[in-house]
Amino acid sequence: MNASEHGRRFHAEIAGGGIGGLATAAALARIGWSVRVHERQPRIQTIGAGIYIWENGLQVLDALGCLDQVIRDTHRGFAFEIRDSDGHIVDPGVLPPDKRTFTVPRIRLLHALRDAASAAGAELVVNSEAIRAEPEGILHLQSGASLKADLVVGADGVRSPIREGLGLAAVNRRTEEGSVRLIVNIRPGDFDPADHGKYIEQWAGERRFLITPINDEEVYLAFSALESDPGRHLPLDKATWKKSFPMWAHLIDRVTDDLGHWDRYSVIHLQSWSRGHVALLGDSAHAQPPNLGQGAGMAMQNALALAAMLRPVISRDRIPDALQAWEMSERPLVEHCQKWSELYGEVISMPEAQRRATFRAAATNEWIRAQIFRAAHHHPLGAPAPAEHAM
Numbered sequence: 001m002n003a004s005e006h007g008r009r010f011h012a013e014i015a016g017g018g019i020g021g022l023a024t025a026a027a028l029a030r031i032g033w034s035v036r037v038h039e040r041q042p043r044i045q046t047i048g049a050g051i052y053i054w055e056n057g058l059q060v061l062d063a064l065g066c067l068d069q070v071i072r073d074t075h076r077g078f079a080f081e082i083r084d085s086d087g088h089i090v091d092p093g094v095l096p097p098d099k100r101t102f103t104v105p106r107i108r109l110l111h112a113l114r115d116a117a118s119a120a121g122a123e124l125v126v127n128s129e130a131i132r133a134e135p136e137g138i139l140h141l142q143s144g145a146s147l148k149a150d151l152v153v154g155a156d157g158v159r160s161p162i163r164e165g166l167g168l169a170a171v172n173r174r175t176e177e178g179s180v181r182l183i184v185n186i187r188p189g190d191f192d193p194a195d196h197g198k199y200i201e202q203w204a205g206e207r208r209f210l211i212t213p214i215n216d217e218e219v220y221l222a223f224s225a226l227e228s229d230p231g232r233h234l235p236l237d238k239a240t241w242k243k244s245f246p247m248w249a250h251l252i253d254r255v256t257d258d259l260g261h262w263d264r265y266s267v268i269h270l271q272s273w274s275r276g277h278v279a280l281l282g283d284s285a286h287a288q289p290p291n292l293g294q295g296a297g298m299a300m301q302n303a304l305a306l307a308a309m310l311r312p313v314i315s316r317d318r319i320p321d322a323l324q325a326w327e328m329s330e331r332p333l334v335e336h337c338q339k340w341s342e343l344y345g346e347v348i349s350m351p352e353a354q355r356r357a358t359f360r361a362a363a364t365n366e367w368i369r370a371q372i373f374r375a376a377h378h379h380p381l382g383a384p385a386p387a388e389h390a391m
């Protein structure tokens with residue numbers, strides 16, 4: 001444990017109590033920093049959806065002491081199968097057998113990170129909205145308070161006022177695609193026995209339907225569409241989705257009017273991930289479409305790496321240099337995931353035959369598979385040496 005200058009503990013103020021902010025709080029508190037998280041909502045909460053966590057993210061959760069809480073009673077994924085509109089398999093999507101993947105309810109991940117942060121000594125303040133930060137390490141709140149810190153972290157999501165106030169965005173755009181996400185219960189007979197436990201992405205024109213069993217009781221559904229598709233509106237127009245995916249009508253019928261949340265995807269690149277004593281992390285710094293399921297993985301990985309980079313620092317003056325070293329270490333993999341998740345999104349505008357051919361070609365191309373799974377194969381900075389996890 002370090003975190004001291006002349007016997008004083010370093011202090012961090014974190015804007016945002018989402019996945020990135022809570023992971024950062026846990027990681028910094030575990031190396032001895034005093035940490036306070038500001039969440040603008042009245043409690044630590046998120047939408048009712050699932051979230052994929054790949055091997056790299058699982059190793060981070062293990063390092064933060066909350067992996068078991070996150071993955072208990074959850075199926076380990078073994079295949080991400082892609083099907084065309086006729087239901088034909090165009091990519092069996094066998095996942096790397098030595099790398100784990102779990103899909104869990106988002107709220108469970110968030111609560112586990114919250115508990116890990118609290119257990120490590122971080123303070124969580126709700127109804128506390130950050131409005132801007134100064135590079136000297138000052139966080140300004142809507143309440144009028146100005147808080148001094150050795151490090152301010154902007155983990156305040158895609159609309160980040162911390163990022164905007166510092167003028168750090170180089171690219172900030174939304175894609176044409178988004179999805180409605182929700183979780184419904186599983187009933188006996190929902191899946192062909194051959195499909196038990198499989199993750200399935202089925203296409204129909206510019207729509208895709210993602211079916212991800214979490215455990216024997218719950219399945220996470222994502223209805224992806226273009227912003228211009230009337231089927232994206234809530235409550236979900238089940239008739240139009242059943243027409244696109246008749247073979248999944250029994251699951252679509254289970255969606256009630258109170259379920260679902262529409263999100264359009266964002267792509268954000270910054271000129272720099274930090275300025276002085278302020279660091280940006282998670283979607284505020286590097287949002288990406290969810291096609292690789294690595295946005296939260298990158299946020300958690302960067303949180304752990306940030307603590308690893310700050311751990312040897314004993315003088316406040318050295319913190320900005322450590323932040324630059326952190327960015328140099330972590331940014332290449334993040335940008336790789338951003339690039340490949342955007343490339344994956346290109347298939348939406350292809351005619352069906354071309355899309356089918358593209359998926360088939362990619363499925364058997366080892367180089368492409370290596371690009372897609374590069375992050376899952378990465379050993380996160382600050383995580384203990386990984387164990388073997390063969391299926």
Ligand SMILES: Cc1cc2nc3c(=O)[nH]c(=O)nc-3n(C[C@H](O)[C@H](O)[C@H](O)COP(=O)(O)OP(=O)(O)OC[C@H]3O[C@@H](n4cnc5c(N)ncnc54)[C@H](O)[C@@H]3O)c2cc1C
Binds near residue numbers: 045161297
């Ligand atoms: C459709 C979809 C599916 C996805 N699926 C996956 C997946 O399967 N796997 C994966 O790894 N990633 C996935 N992602 C990406 C993942 O959700 C994000 O990368 C992740 O949530 C980023 O975490 P964050 O903490 O940076 O931001 P957020 O989760 O947005 O959290 C930001 C927090 O800050 C709070 N906040 C905002 N402004 C302020 C303020 N001014 N003051 C105080 N608090 C504030 C918010 O209320 C929120 O709690 C998906 C994204 C989408 C859109």
